[in-house]
Amino acid sequence: MKIHNRIVTAAIATLTAISLAGCVGGGSANPGTNNQASGGEPSGTLTGLFSSIFKDTYEQIAADFKKKYPKVDVKFDYQGGDIGALAMTQLQGGTAPDILTSFPGGNKNDAADTVASLAASGRIAPLEAPWTKDVPDAWKQAVNYEDKTYAYPGALQPLAAVFNKSKLDELGLKIPTTLDEVYQLCTAAKGEGVYAYSLGLGDPAGPQMLTYSQLGTLEPDPAKFDADMAAGKTKYADSVWVKQFEIYKKMGDQGCFGDGALGRSRDQAGEEVAKGAALATVDVGAAMAPIQKKAPGSSFEVAPMPATNNAADTKVVALPGFVNTVNAKAKNPTAAQAFLAFMGEAQPSVTYANGFASVPVLPNDAYKAPKELTAFADLIKRGAYQPLGSVQAEVQAQLNQTIQSLILGESTPRQVAEKLDSVYKK
Amino acid sequence: MSSSGVEVPTRSGVPPVAKELAKSARKRSRVRSVGRDLWWLILPGAAVYLYVVVVPTVQGLQAAFTDWSFATVGAPNFTGLENFTRIFNSDAGPAVFRTLQLAFVVVVGQNVIGLALALLFNGRVFGRNVLRTIVFAPMVVSSLVVGYLFKYIFGPPGVGGVNQVLAALGQGPVDFLGNPTTAMVIIIVTILWQSIGGNMVIYLAGLQGVPSELEEAAALDGAGYWKRFWFVVRPLLAPAITINLMLGLIGGLKIFDQIFALTNGGPGNQTQTIATLIYAYFSQYADYGRSAALALLLAVGIAILSIIQFSVLRRQERNS
Secondary structure: OHHHHHHHHHHHHHHHHHHHHHHHHHHOOOOOOOOOOOOOOOOEEEEEEEEHHHHHHHHHHHHHHHHHOOOEEEEEEEEOOOHHHHHHHHHHHOOOOOEEEEEOOOOOOOOOOEHHHHHHOOOEEOOOOHHHHHOOHHHHHHHEEOOEEOEEOOEEEEEEEEEEHHHHHHHOOOOOOOHHHHHHHHHHHHHOOOEEEOOOOOOOOOOHHHHHHHHHHHOOOHHHHHHHHHOOOOOHHHOHHHHHHHHHHHHHHOOOOOOOHHHOOHHHHHHHHHOOOEEEEEEEHHHHHHHHHHOOOOOEEEEOOOOOOOHHHOOEEEEEOOEEEEEOOOOOHHHHHHHHHHHOOHHHHHHHHHHOOOEEOOOOOOOOOOHHHHHHHHHHHHOOEEOOOOOOHHHHHHHHHHHHHHHHOOOOHHHHHHHHHHHOOO | OOOOOOOOOOOOOOOHHHHHHHHHHHHHHHHHOOOHHHHHHHHHHHHHHHHHHHHHHHHHHHHOOEOOOOOOOOOOOEOOOHHHHHHHOOOHHHHHHHHHHHHHHHHHHHHHHHHHHHHHHHOOOOOHHHHHHHHHHHHHOOHHHHHHHHHHHOOOOOOOHHHHHHHHOOOOOOOOOOOHHHHHHHHHHHHHHHHHHHHHHHHHHHHHOOOHHHHHHHHHOOOOHHHHHHHHHHHHOHHHHHHHHHHHHHHHHOOOHHHHHHOOOOOOOOOOOHHHHHHHHHHHOOOHHHHHHHHHHHHHHHHHHHHHHHHHHHHHHHHO
16 A cells, blocks of 8 residues: 555656646747757748738748748748737747747837847847848838847838728819818818728727827937937927827817727728728728728729828838748748748749738839839838837837727827826836 | 433443444445545546646746746746736726626626526426527627627627618617727627526526425415515525526626627727736736736635625525
């Protein structure tokens, strides 16, 4: 009986030790455990995590990559919803794939799926691609950290108004070029039984779109503003953000957003524009593809959102929506590096840009903008655009929630800005 | 003690009745200990439980007192009660109040409607088995799917099903999910639609355990339907009421899926509850320490309220 008890005790101790060791092992961070060292001919399995919206684009690039590197077996995973949160959870849990979907720029102190945060915490690897030296200066802060490039910037998309040009022409209305014309369009649209701007204000990331699109014009130097915020020299409540919230409030009061805007998602906002119930939505360029798909017979046009009454002031906000990074603990770093190097080549860059309804960040002679992006591509070429500053994750979440309070009439523009200040991490 | 009440001593000094009692006690103990030597069979299950429940729970407890976040490089720092202080200084106050309100309304709604349906379908109703199945059917659907379904039913004008019906009837649009009050009502309706089937089934099981003779005797004594229900059926339903109230309270305090799908805590944080805040801290802000601290507070709160409710209900069960 004693022997039996000892066996049982030993079994419990062993199982406990295995369980605890498993837990500890799962949380340890050891970048040196790659199955395949970086360098050499790419082979083996390459994994990646991307948004399901762009599945066709990534599959096309993967198929072209496989032609160049037939020894690599590409197995990409596509997910809907909050892809950034999923990537962070996988990185935290040690189950992230070789190539990740991340967001440009960011703040190294912020716990977010951004290049700066991921690079500062050693979760992504610097890239070895030849195109890294071609990244234009304006977009270096989006993909670089401490002078090394960590992300493939992909393509620039506008954050602007997407107009249903067919509907506008049908009603004899014009795309506004000043703030007063924006308000006039709201009134004119109401008179025609439609509404001007269909915003996805019920979406977790919907309300911020109008704010960011107008900050491009209102904020002359976003990088300086970020630096002043970090140094405690300024506050949201003392900035042009308050001015934008005042415009937001006025547009809401004038019925620019139609009935039920606070219960509307971004998808639903796009549907409203596609069927002509609304004249425009304000969103990133990637939102245009599903709108066009729903209304193949209509034409659409991207235009910057005016924020002043001087048309010459208006700048379009341009941003690389998603960027692509390599997991620092990638199981196949060689293939991952080769894939990101391949993405920066002329033809894959065009495939990527077309799939994202965007303009390539890297200079690319093979790219020809489609009709709806011609004006935007021209603005990019002339440098008449504005990048976005970095917004911390908690500030962004509060921005979206407090704009809803603003539209409900429960917060003033200044209170919205003060709420952002209260969650900002220096 | 013998049946006659007289003790007859033996040579060993132990009365024979006591001997019998001791023998039967030994027998009982032997009966109780059947399989005692096989207790190690639980080891695989215990190891899994230890790995997937106990260890993460302890880790979560530890995390609640650290600055662990996605940005943490290396081991997180011990920060004492700082996460709890931040929680009490933030939006958690209104969320706590809203969580309690929601749980109360949901528990009352589930039990009143669930019991009413059980009483209805326990009687002779045409097609009652089909009706019972229809009421229970939503229970088998994922809560998240139900949430997204209702998001389209109560969507904005031009998109939502109810708004399209209102438009067809010549009525004005209603911003169901964009107005904090109606959004909360839609959340409650969604939860009740999905969950009352479960409550109904538990009450039906309880009702089928009520002897029909008792009800018939009460009817013969002149008791009407209401009196029969209150004085005969209700006391016998006490265990079912206890289970339903307990499960309802625990479930009501941690409702997440339907709120996440319908409003994501909006508009303007007005449908934010503790569970959605835990998600926001964890997933949106990647602030794992603060999320663990709020989860710990929710767990303690649920435990305290459940213990109070359980002891009150058990007392009432005994009294009835």
